[in-house]
Amino acid sequence: MPQRENEVESMSSATADPRPRAVVSGGAVTVAGWRCRDCAHPMTHEVLRCPVCRGGTGAAAFSPQGEVFASTCLRIRVPGHEPPFAMAYLLLDDGPRVLVHTEGEQPLRVGSRAVITSITADGDLVAAGCEQEES
Template identity: 50%
Template sequence: MTVVDPRPRVVVAPDGAPHVAGVRCQACAEPVAYPWPACPECGGPVVAAEFGPDGVVWSATVVRIPVAGRTPPYTLAYVDLDDGPRVLAHVDGDSAPAVGTRVRLLAGAPDPHVEVIG
């Protein structure tokens, strides 16, 4: 059975940087990390938009329990992409980056993945 991957799609833009390929609302400008058919905030029409690659950690945690398909410990962060949506991303290492840390999207990983850029 083919299952559609629901995770944010990371594409490499012509400038070589990875971006999240989502949509932006034409009515309220809400950025959305997913190719949804209408704006989740107001129901307005959307157009394709790309976000990132840089952003800031809103919060983070280290998951230390078994989760199907994952090997603990692993680190997750909610990242507010610059002028973009909040996305859930993996971070290398087993300690959580501090709130406010600048991060950058990486290309090539199946999960949204960010590295700390200081």
């Protein structure tokens, strides 16, 4: 998939894009989000106060690595997405849970490790599994 070399926010529709933001720098991806200053609750989108403890929030950067929470492969028509495409919830280390696309048709194994490797030209996060495919 094509990879953006700059921040997704530069997309013309970025202000209305509700998806998590990521930054690619020197080939490394960081997920840009927010965190509560009081309870450390991590979030992928900006809020006026922490939804958990009502504390103030500030910008935060999250690791692109995490554990697969659930996964599937969609094989139906979805506007802007060519089937089949695999997706997974990725539980970022010390961060929020994000929905990512994954390469190929085989959903990543739940409980396995994965890392966000790129962002598509359209702004979807793309992750790859960290383990060898088990036959």
